[in-house]
Amino acid sequence: xxxxxxxxxxxxxxxxxxxxxxxxxxxxxxxxxxxxxxxxxxxxxxxxxxxxxxxxxxxxxxxxxxxxxxxxxxxxxxxxxxxxxxxxxxxxxxxxxxxxxxxxxxxxxxxxxxxxxxxxxxxxxxxxxxxxxxxxxxxxxxxxxxxxxxxxxxxxxxxxxxxxxxxxxxxxxxxxxxxxxxxxxxxxxxxxxxxxxxxxxxxxxxxxxxxxxxxxxxxxxxxxxxxxxxxxxxxxxxxxxxxxxxxxxxxxxxxxxxxxxxxxxxxxxxxxxxxxxxxxxxxxxx
Ligand code: FES
Numbered sequence: 001x002x003x004x005x006x007x008x009x010x011x012x013x014x015x016x017x018x019x020x021x022x023x024x025x026x027x028x029x030x031x032x033x034x035x036x037x038x039x040x041x042x043x044x045x046x047x048x049x050x051x052x053x054x055x056x057x058x059x060x061x062x063x064x065x066x067x068x069x070x071x072x073x074x075x076x077x078x079x080x081x082x083x084x085x086x087x088x089x090x091x092x093x094x095x096x097x098x099x100x101x102x103x104x105x106x107x108x109x110x111x112x113x114x115x116x117x118x119x120x121x122x123x124x125x126x127x128x129x130x131x132x133x134x135x136x137x138x139x140x141x142x143x144x145x146x147x148x149x150x151x152x153x154x155x156x157x158x159x160x161x162x163x164x165x166x167x168x169x170x171x172x173x174x175x176x177x178x179x180x181x182x183x184x185x186x187x188x189x190x191x192x193x194x195x196x197x198x199x200x201x202x203x204x205x206x207x208x209x210x211x212x213x214x215x216x217x218x219x220x221x222x223x224x225x226x227x228x229x230x231x232x233x234x235x236x237x238x239x240x241x242x243x244x245x246x247x248x249x250x251x252x253x254x255x256x257x258x259x260x261x262x263x264x265x266x267x268x269x270x271x272x273x274x275x276x277x278x279x280x281x282x283x284x285x286x
Pocket of ligand 1: 212213216218252253254256257260261262
């Protein structure tokens, strides 16, 4: 089964069409004619994706979306709307919908949007917290980056590099934006981001600390350094301090084994670090 979908619309013809198009694609499709009925079904069963109209009597799509974000945050949502520019679409976007379908839509568009949304659900992107640095202004700049590289071969990596420079990291929302702009499957963009270690999906602090846990550093006590940094900054590996000053990650061999144990802060390499020196090191960046 390709996934479980709940279609919510007060127009029976829309529900029937969606069901007729999506069932042969391998999806298990259920339907509801308004938000309230949808909540009843969501309370009893879990669905990967909800495709809902925005304008419906009784309980509309936005109210339903709010309920989903509170009660079933892992569920993906695509909204159907006749007015893509209306205020409610903005609200829907802020409630982290995965996509929207402008009415009337073709069967091909429904299948494409559903497939992409399902990929995002499976990649666990629906519970994503919105990226602070991914502002409207940043999104515009990202469009210019995409435009600059769009028709060049091998454009994905340079676009990702510039996007990471712009936003600081590559959260799923940015990956989706790039996938759309370059007309690539989200899975391809996600595959490249997770393959190369210089791309990151997590936000970094003003100063990013990388502690080497390669063999040479490990035998010289790198684990103790990680422990000390965790205590001092009150974060775990992969975390970022509340004031966003420091983030910490571990890496495998930084190519400076002669200096083991090694810690790199931003672009500065610090060798022969021990737990006592950790305090001095942090003070220098504070
Ligand atoms: S093992 Fe740490 S730099 Fe090589």
